[in-house]
Amino acid sequence: MKIKALLLSAALAFSAAPATQAAEQVSVDELLNLVKQGQARDDKEFKQRLSRFNRSKAEQQRMVADMSAERTRLENLSAEKEQQFQQNETEVAEAQQRLTNRLGSLKELFGVLQQVAGDTKAVFEGSVVSSELPGRTEFLTDLIKTAGSSSELPSIEELERLWFEMQREATFSGRIAQYNADVVLPSGETVKQDVIRVGGFNVVAAGNYLNWDLQSARLVELDKQPGSRYTTPATELEGASGNQLTGFWIDPSRGQLLKIMGQSPELADRVDQGGVVGYIILVLAVIGVLLAVWRMIVLYVERARVYKQMESDSANENNALGRVMAVFQANQNADTETLELHLGEAIAAEVPRLTRAIGWIKIISVVAPLLGLLGTVTGMIDVFETMSLFGTGDPKLMAGGISQALMTTVLGLVAAIPCVFLHTLTNNRSRELMMILEERATGILARQSEQQTSAKAA
Numbered sequence: 001m002k003i004k005a006l007l008l009s010a011a012l013a014f015s016a017a018p019a020t021q022a023a024e025q026v027s028v029d030e031l032l033n034l035v036k037q038g039q040a041r042d043d044k045e046f047k048q049r050l051s052r053f054n055r056s057k058a059e060q061q062r063m064v065a066d067m068s069a070e071r072t073r074l075e076n077l078s079a080e081k082e083q084q085f086q087q088n089e090t091e092v093a094e095a096q097q098r099l100t101n102r103l104g105s106l107k108e109l110f111g112v113l114q115q116v117a118g119d120t121k122a123v124f125e126g127s128v129v130s131s132e133l134p135g136r137t138e139f140l141t142d143l144i145k146t147a148g149s150s151s152e153l154p155s156i157e158e159l160e161r162l163w164f165e166m167q168r169e170a171t172f173s174g175r176i177a178q179y180n181a182d183v184v185l186p187s188g189e190t191v192k193q194d195v196i197r198v199g200g201f202n203v204v205a206a207g208n209y210l211n212w213d214l215q216s217a218r219l220v221e222l223d224k225q226p227g228s229r230y231t232t233p234a235t236e237l238e239g240a241s242g243n244q245l246t247g248f249w250i251d252p253s254r255g256q257l258l259k260i261m262g263q264s265p266e267l268a269d270r271v272d273q274g275g276v277v278g279y280i281i282l283v284l285a286v287i288g289v290l291l292a293v294w295r296m297i298v299l300y301v302e303r304a305r306v307y308k309q310m311e312s313d314s315a316n317e318n319n320a321l322g323r324v325m326a327v328f329q330a331n332q333n334a335d336t337e338t339l340e341l342h343l344g345e346a347i348a349a350e351v352p353r354l355t356r357a358i359g360w361i362k363i364i365s366v367v368a369p370l371l372g373l374l375g376t377v378t379g380m381i382d383v384f385e386t387m388s389l390f391g392t393g394d395p396k397l398m399a400g401g402i403s404q405a406l407m408t409t410v411l412g413l414v415a416a417i418p419c420v421f422l423h424t425l426t427n428n429r430s431r432e433l434m435m436i437l438e439e440r441a442t443g444i445l446a447r448q449s450e451q452q453t454s455a456k457a458a
Contacts (some may be wrong), residue, residue, distance in 0.1 A: 037179075113154060113162075120166055128203050128212045128254065129172045131181050131195070131219050136165055173200035183210060184220045195219065196238055201250045207235040211255040226261040273404040273410070277375035278411045281368050285415030288364035291357045299354070299429040306436055311370030317367035320350040324437055328444050336449045343441040350437060354430040358423065365419035372412020379405025 006426060121140040124130055130137075146154050166267040176198050183193045183205055195205040203219055208231065210219040226232055236246045251257045266427060305319035315325035327346040331339050383402055 012343070048076065110147045110154065113159070117143045117147060117162060120162070120169075124165075124169065125214055125217075126171075126212070126254065127169065127200055128197055128219075129169060129200055129213060130179060131173065131203065132179050132197060132216065133168070134217070138317055139165070169200075175199065182218050184213070184218055186221055186223045190218070198237075198248060198250065201252065201254060201263065202248075204234040204237065206239075207231055207238065209234060209255075209258050212257065214440055222258060226258060227266060230258075230261070270407060273407040274375060274411050275379075275404075275408070277371055277378070277408050281371050281375075281408065281411045281415050284364050285411075285419065288361050288368075288415070288419040289422065291364075292361050292419070294424055295357055295361075295426045296422075296429070298440045299426065299433065302354070303429065303433060304432060310436075310440075320354065320433060320437055321440060323350065324441060325444075328441075332448075336445060336452060339448055340445055343444065347434070347437050347441055349432060354433050355427075358426050358430060361419055361423040365416045365423055368415035368419065369409070369412040372409040372415075375408025376414075 003031065067238040113323070117140050121137050122146070124136050124140065139158075139161065143154060143158055146158065176196065178194060178196045180192055181195050182190050183195065184190050193205045195203050195210065197203045203212070205219075205221070208225055209222050211222055212218075213220045230249050233246065233248045237248050240246045274281070302319060305316075306321045308320050309316055309325070315329055316322040317326055324343060324346045327342050330337065331342045335341070383398060383405060387398065
């Protein structure tokens with residue numbers, strides 16, 4: 001080790017000498033002196049490093065001893081805590097058992113309380129009264145958790161409030177109340193509106209029925225309202241004041257029947273189901289009714305004129321009987337056979353006037369059900385084509401097609417029945433007038449024949 005230090009010092013001396021004394025020559029004595037100085041310096045540094053290493057080793061041993069002691073302390077503390085935890089578990093189990101023994105029948109009571117609170121919560125969530133009294137279900141949710149907990153018992157105040165909420169629900173269900181609430185329109189917009197609640201059954205606003213939505217807990221206006229038969233009483237109810245009594249339709253299913261009624265097609269929808277054939281039938285029905293009404297009015301006026309003419313001997317040509325009598329007066333001197341021919345001609349001329357358009361009413365009454373049958377047949381063809389494409393797995397699809405097909409038959413019968421009835425009335429009225437004309441003509445001929453026989457005998 002010392003030899004290496006001497007060589008290292010000599011090397012340093014030789015390497016440093018050219019840098020500092022480039023041209024100066026170093027003697028052997030001076031070189032030896034430099035080597036000794038370097039050796040002394042190296043020995044001093046080595047001793048210092050050895051001293052620092054010994055001090056560091058002692059420090060490390062002291063730290064290891066401290067950590068060992070700390071580990072032993074923590075192990076003892078863990079063992080103590082684990083023993084304490086086991087002891088606490090035993091004490092908790094014993095306390096729980098004592099609580100169960102002391103509760104006795106009260107535990108069953110709390111079970112019933114939890115069930116009643118759950119049933120009440122379901123009632124409140126589906127009741128329209130919640131639109132006037134929001135936030136009632138949160139209390140019931142907390143009460144259900146408390147009643148089902150083994151570490152916490154419901155208080156007297158919570159039991160009293162449960163009774164109070166149930167009583168309030170029953171009281172509000174028997175009232176008609178008006179208040180302001182959020183209403184979701186069919187467009188999806190939420191607005192504030194004054195609503196009227198009829199017990200726990202229906203809620204109306206602006207003449208429209210509302211439904212209580214369980215998911216959003218808000219009042220929702222029905223997309224399609226029922227007919228005016230049901231919405232008109234709702235409007236009257238909103239306009240009533242004081243103790244005024246008005247009629248109102250109550251939905252005991254709390255909106256379900258109203259939804260079904262809204263989905264049911266109205267008269268216009270039914271007619272539209274008949275398609276082109278249905279509209280043709282309706283046009284024919286309207287034409288038949290108008291013709292019948294027109295002929296009834298004409299025949300009624302003609303009948304009044306004929307009866308007025310029957311009370312007079314002077315012919316008035318504004319009616320059928322008057323025109324027949326005018327023919328008689330123009331041919332009074334003719335013989336009986338000739339007069340009979342003239343009267344028969346006059347009566348035959350009046351028949352088209354009395355029976356005009358009555359035949360068309362009969363034709364419409366016959367054609368309308370035939371068109372209805374045609375629409376039904378074509379509709380059933382469409383139904384079978386749909387079944388061939390989509391199968392018979394969807395009964396609603398088949399039922400809807402059959403309903404549309406049968407609608408034309410219904411329209412045909414609706415058009416035919418009144419047309420048959422009106423045709424019978426107009427035909428009987430015209431036949432009545434023709435019988436009056438024939439009766440009067442027969443009477444005229446009888447009197448003319450008697451007069452001619454008396455003249456011949458004289």
